[in-house]
Amino acid sequence: MSITLKGRSVTEDDITAEVLRRFEGTPDPRLREIMLALVRHLHGFVKDVNLTEAEWFNAIQFLTATGQKCDDARQEFILLSDTLGVSMVVDLINHRKPEGATESTVFGPFHRDGAPEMPPGGNIAPRDERGTPTLIRGRVLDLDRRPIAGAQLDVWQADSSGMYDSQYADREALHMRGRFRTDHDGRYLVRTARPVAYTIPNDGPVGQMLRATNRHPWRPAHVHFVVSADGYEPVTTHLFDDADQYLESDTVFAVKDSLVCHFVRRDSHDDTSKSLAIDPPFYTVDFDFVLKPRA
Ligand SMILES: [Fe+2]
Numbered sequence: 142m143s144i145t146l147k148g149r150s151v152t153e154d155d156i157t158a159e160v161l162r163r164f165e166g167t168p169d170p171r172l173r174e175i176m177l178a179l180v181r182h183l184h185g186f187v188k189d190v191n192l193t194e195a196e197w198f199n200a201i202q203f204l205t206a207t208g209q210k211c212d213d214a215r216q217e218f219i220l221l222s223d224t225l226g227v228s229m230v231v232d233l234i235n236h237r238k239p240e241g242a243t244e245s246t247v248f249g250p251f252h253r254d255g256a257p258e259m260p261p262g263g264n265i266a267p268r269d270e271r272g273t274p275t276l277i278r279g280r281v282l283d284l285d286r287r288p289i290a291g292a293q294l295d296v297w298q299a300d301s302s303g304m305y306d307s308q309y310a311d312r313e314a315l316h317m318r319g320r321f322r323t324d325h326d327g328r329y330l331v332r333t334a335r336p337v338a339y340t341i342p343n344d345g346p347v348g349q350m351l352r353a354t355n356r357h358p359w360r361p362a363h364v365h366f367v368v369s370a371d372g373y374e375p376v377t378t379h380l381f382d383d384a385d386q387y388l389e390s391d392t393v394f395a396v397k398d399s400l401v402c403h404f405v406r407r408d409s410h411d412d413t414s415k416s417l418a419i420d421p422p423f424y425t426v427d428f429d430f431v432l433k434p435r436a
Pocket residue numbers: 249251298299363365
């Protein structure tokens with residue numbers, strides 16, 4: 142198709158070339174690279190699928206609704222990025238880890254600042270009455286497997302109903318979150334409740350997309366961590382439960398084999414459970430985090 146404008150023949154490829162030309166003079170070289178690639182890929186996509194005007198308007202409405210669904214406690218654009226696999230591609234190209242370093246995965250939309258600082262063994266799930274007590278323990282190490290003292294572990298997870306604190310009516314109340322420090326041997330100990338699989342919020346545009354494409358909204362059970370220490374690159378990651386049925390089909394594509402852990406059921410006391418007054422049965426998970434030095 143071509144139209145004639147002021148005597149010039151204008152095709153869709155002419156438009157693409159002209160739009161690229163207008164961005165050629167972008168002063169910041171990185172912004173220039175991004176804008177030129179964005180135009181090439183976006184125009185290429187539209188031509189590839191022969192996008193109709195109705196479909197174009199649907200896309201505008203979808204993105205508008207995605208923005209309108211966002212507020213202080215709901216980040217629909219992160220969910221969209223996560224469910225399109227974009228977040229994991231960004232993660233993978235930005236966090237290539239040397240052998241032995243703990244792998245990263247998606248940050249997700251549910252982190253909150255201001256989680257309380259807790260002593261070793263502090264319970265992040267004090268109001269979770271249905272969950273089975275779980276102790277996650279191990280060390281934070283460097284690449285030579287030497288302990289890192291004073292490392293911080295920022296931990297958060299959904300409760301035993303599969304809900305994050307910010308999804309409840311009283312969204313200001315913090316629950317299922319805590320910040321821990323390693324001791325002089327690099328050891329940490331987190332008390333929580335065994336995580337459960339949960340559905341990502343699917344009452345918005347992302348849920349519509351999942352239903353229209355015959356995809357489920359489930360995430361396998363996991364606990365979120367950001368582990369950081371002076372002089373080291375922080376790692377944003379999850380620990381997954383190896384018994385979960387959704388490990389192979391996580392709706393946000395975040396599972397990495399090295400992050401899948403075995404939750405060991407304990408039917409009798411050990412020293413730790415005694416000192417924390419946890420009655421069996423409970424679960425233990427052993428996992429060492431390994432940080433790489435800051436570049
Ligand atoms: Fe999560």
